[in-house]
Amino acid sequence: MRVVMFGYQTWGHRTLQALLDSEHDVVLVVTHPRSEHAYEKIWSDSVADLAEEHGVPVLIRNRPDDDELYERLQAADPDVIVANNWRTWIPPRIFALPRRGTLNVHDSLLPKYAGFSPLIWALINGETEVGVTAHMMNDELDAGDIVRQESVPVGPRDTTTDLFHKTVDLIAPVTTKALALIADGQTEFTPQDRSQATFFHKRAEEDIRIDWNWPAEDLERLVRAQSAPYPSAFTFHRGKRLEILASVVSEGRYGGTPGRIFYREGEGVVIVAGADARTGRNHGLAVTRVRTEDGRELPATEYFTSMGGYLTSRP
Incomplete structure (x- = not known):
């Protein structure tokens, strides 16, 4: 499949690497500019640098809402968009543009811990497991049907740093297995139980x-x-x-x-x-x-x- 990737920081970097290593063709990458925000300087592997190393065109945006970006996406003619750690809202005309929709990869066990800093919030709240979810994007943030989900246990002395390393290693298998289902033509996935949904703000x-x-x-x-x-x-x-x-x-x-x-x-x-x-x-x-x-x-x-x-x- 022809894939456009939206992503940022190490989460986006791992996603892009998984796509580059896969059978799919990455035709365009969209990422954010570097940030001085305390939490965005952590795990800050550059998506742009990785894309450029592999000859993939890169667009830098804070928000994906301008006509030039939309025209570039149309020209890229993607079968699917894959997003991970994109920090601003993706409008419907973008996420609905690919023939097979947009797959978002999120570092929580959705429907719980939608939004920001899910590992930190989950650890504070005493969750016994964390994980990564790949879901189809819709109008509501982190609310689309689940394509693939994998979890790891939270140890009694684990830190958020430990949980980051555990979950970041799930990104590649979750992403590639989800794309395999989409490539095979599957369109019916698991709806989220919205009665269990929680949404968290950025840490400050x-x-x-x-x-x-x-x-x-x-x-x-x-x-x-x-x-x-x-x-x-x-x-x-x-x-x-x-x-x-x-x-x-x-x-x-x-x-x-x-x-x-x-x-x-x-x-x-x-x-x-x-x-x-x-x-x-x-x-x-x-x-x-x-x-x-x-x-x-x-x-x-x-x-x-x-x-x-x-x-x-x-x-």
Whole structure:
């Protein structure tokens, strides 16, 4: 089949590589310009560079809504468009243009976690598995019929970085197996159960600010979700920003006020957590490694030289 590819960052790069390695003919690539957004500088393998290395024409766009792009797509005469990590809305006149429609590849187990940063949100929420879905594009974002879906388990100590490496390896098999079904003439696929659909926004600074009213189990997952190279979860101590790089849920249960720097336990320092911490039924978050505002990274037991005081959400 003649394939046009829309994609960006490493997800798009892996998709394009899978297409180049396949029996299909990649006739045009559309990608975004480089970005300085914190989350878009991560996993930023260039789709444009890969296309150019293989002699495939490239168009750079923020949005696919101009007449020149539409005319180039018409001239490319695609059987199918394949999209992965395209960051803006693709209008109907684009996704309906190919003879066999547009296949979107998304790094979640749709219908859950449509939208942005699905791995981070899924880890924070304690999901037991994550994966990749290839679905036919329609008018609603990430809502079309599922062509192919594969999953991997989430381990008890996995970070988002671990999950990225697990799921990015699914892109090639999911994409090529889905295209094989389309090439064989299959047109009936699995409708999504829209009653199970969830849609998430882009991550921003406010999303990594620690709220000590959260249960310790949720905070521990937040810290793992914001693993390097993602921006680290942060709090404030004595008015200065403090990044929490590693933590575990405490073995003991600690009562008091959320955010209280309370007790050394093992290799960590326990912070009281949970909106109902006053009951004494909650585990705390045992912080084991921190980074200070001036960039020093050190064990929490060295940073917290005495117990007492509070970690806060604001300076």
